Amino acid sequence: MRVEIDEHYILRIYAGLEGMYKQSGNTYTLVIKKVYTQVTNGRFAVDMVFKDNIPDNIRRGQSLQIRIALSDETEALLIPRGGFYQQTGGCWIFKTSKDGSKAYRVSIRIGRQNPDYYEVLDDLEPGDKVVINSYENYKDVQELKIK
Numbered sequence: 001m002r003v004e005i006d007e008h009y010i011l012r013i014y015a016g017l018e019g020m021y022k023q024s025g026n027t028y029t030l031v032i033k034k035v036y037t038q039v040t041n042g043r044f045a046v047d048m049v050f051k052d053n054i055p056d057n058i059r060r061g062q063s064l065q066i067r068i069a070l071s072d073e074t075e076a077l078l079i080p081r082g083g084f085y086q087q088t089g090g091c092w093i094f095k096t097s098k099d100g101s102k103a104y105r106v107s108i109r110i111g112r113q114n115p116d117y118y119e120v121l122d123d124l125e126p127g128d129k130v131v132i133n134s135y136e137n138y139k140d141v142q143e144l145k146i147k
Contacts (some may be wrong), residue, residue: 001030001050003066004043012070013046019068023055030066071112077124078117082132085110087139090118094131094144103131103144 005013013035021028029051036045048066058064084093090110094103111119124130131144138144 001048001064003032003046003048005046005068007039007042007044009070010037010039010044013044013068017068017070018051019048019066021055021064021066026053026055028053028055032068076111076119077121077126079120079124079130080117080132081113081115083134083136084132085118087135093124094135094138095124096129096131096146100129101146103146105142 003019013032015032015035017032019030019032021030030048031051032046032048034047036047038044079093090108092105092107095106096103107123108120109122111121113119
């Protein structure tokens with residue numbers, strides 16, 4: 001299976017690295033066999049093969065979503081990806097007050113990310129609630145009143 005990957009990850013991808021593909025409640029493991037280091041349109045390619053079972057209904061040219069773990073499992077504080085990042089660059093976020101009536105602008109530092117989440121390295125605690133939608137109308141606002 002030929003897989004295209006964003007060039008940002010080129011130094012972290014190598015032959016033997018495993019990926020996972022989920023379909024119809026089943027999980028399939030794939031292994032990278034060959035890495036093509038030529039970058040085209042910001043992407044490079046790898047060849048992957050299924051490690052054990054091959055799904056029955058895969059066809060030539062079909063697109064699949066394969067997750068490749070680039071590091072070991074670690075505990076991290078995660079927030080869902082949202083529109084806030086486009087206006088803040090991940091430098092700040094609105095954190096709600098304990099009673100949920102207001103949200104205050106607080107500095108944060110974003111670490112790793114995946115298609116679903118951002119890792120927050122500083123200034124938020126587990127259980128904190130934040131506003132993740134677009135901040136396009138809140139550029140210079142320091143506090144939001146939540147109704």
